[in-house]
Structure formats: C-alpha cells, structure tokens
Amino acid sequence: MKKRFLIVFSFFSSLSFSQSFTLSTELKEISGLEFINDSTMIALNDGGNSPHLYVLNKKGKILKKVLISNAMNSDWEDIAADDDYIYIGDIGNNLNKRKDLRIYRVSINDVLKQKEVIADEMQIAYSDQKEFPPALNNRNFDSECLISANGYLWVFSKNNSDPFDGNCKVYRFKFIENTKKEIELFSTIYFGNRGFYFDTPTAGDFSNGEFYITTYNRWLVFKLEGTSFKLTKKKKHSEYNQKEALTVQGSNLWVANEYNKLLGKPKLKRITLK
DSSP states (O other), X not given: OHHHHHHHHHHHHHHHTEEEEEOOGGGTTXXXXXXXXXXXXXXXXXXXXXXXXXXXXXXXXXXXXXXXTTOOOSSOOEEEEOSSEEEEEEOOXXXXXXXXXXXXXXXXXXXXXXXXXXXXXXXXXXXXXXSSSOOGGGOXXXXXXXXXXXXXXXXXXXXXXXXXXXXXEEEEEOOOTTEEEEEOEEEEEEOOSSOXXXXXXXXXXXXXXXXXXXXXXXXXXXXXXXXXXXXXXXXXXXXXXXXXXXXXXXXXXXXXXXXXXXXXXXXEEEEEOO
C-alpha cells in the first residue's frame, strides 16, 4: 500500500511541474521567446515571415503585433533582451554562405507602447569564416541562439558540418549601432556526437548567472568559468519536437516549438526548475 501511494504521488507531482499551451497558428514558426517583464513575453517567427514581434501573456496568447518597419526577416532565429532593449538575431545561415548577418535592436518601451517601431541595426561577420560557403567539414557558421548576458551579446553556433563533430562555437561582442563588425570566437562547447537533430543548440537565455540552452531533445545549464562553459545541469524534454525558443523567468523555464505536421502543433511549455 505504501509503495502504491508513492507511485501515485510521484505521478501527480511530475504533472505539477509542467504545463503546455497551444499557440496561435500565427506563431507556427516561432523561433524566439523572451520575458521583458513579470507578465509579458516577446516572440518572433523565423525566416520568410513578416518582420513582426508578438507580445504574449504567460499562456502564449497574442496581445498585439508590432511591426519593425525598417527591418527584413531574412532568417530571424532568436531574441534576447537587457533592461532597455530587445535584440533580434537575423543569424540563420543554413548554407553557411550569408554575408548579410544582422542584429536588430528595438526599445522595450517602444514595443510595449506602439504598433510600429524603428530598429537600430548592426551587421556582423564571423572573424574565422573565410569562405562562403566553407568546405563541408567546416560548416559551423549557422546559429539559432542569441543571448544577452553580462553586458554582451553571445551567439552560439549550430553545427552543420559533415562529418559532424558536435562542437558549438561561442562568439561574444557588444552591440554598436550602424556598424559592421567581425565578431571574435570566444569559446567552444562540445554537445555530443549524435548529429544535427540532437546535439546543436536551437535557443538560449541567461538567468541567475547561468546560460540555459535547449536542443530539440534536452535542455542544459552552463556556468561560465573564465572562457570555459561548465555544464551544471541537463535534462531531457518529455517529448521530441522542433524546439526553437527558450526563456527563463524565476524558477520557470519556458520552451516553444514550431508546428510540424509529423511532430505536432506549435506549443508553449512551462517547466518548473528544480
């Protein structure tokens, strides 16, 4: 009898630590998510969609859309924020041949108050990329992960190399509007050798001094020690799907996945951190 009670208790406890919300079809290609205050998130869709930001509540309901009138969504892949600004990473580069990678910056206050805003722009290039595209075994200049932390922006690469070696490259830089800058390689992280669909970062955030990263199948937490990222926690997601957005608020991790006809509807999931 005691054993049965423990099983039931464990089952219901696990339910209490996560909650899912189906997103609007307007966010079927959601690729970035960021809290900007206690009750409000900003989301975006990835490349080929309109240059809109979506203001959401904690259940993923769209409260309003905000057009960035001077921007193009070539391949938006993630969103980050500090106290004053939202940063949009137009950094998708599946074929590793883009020469027009950009970071857009918009005021949080403007996004909350207006329906159309103008962005500052910074063009970036990887200092270690010399060919467009490089050889197949050196195609590690795609990215779906942009993080704001410690006064810098951080780009984490999504490795498309063949053969796949599991290494993620990390670049760190400061946003400087109306410039083009070669960003320098800061560090590398080894995610594993199971390939593109398991061991490449697809979104991230920074909270309480740690970097939170998601892949399609798990989330990981890293502490920066000098120039090394020390893994402090990892946990598998309860289901496999195209997770391309992550944000952290307090004791909760929020992850969103795109629509996929085989893997399901676009959803927002809240996970209580332990």
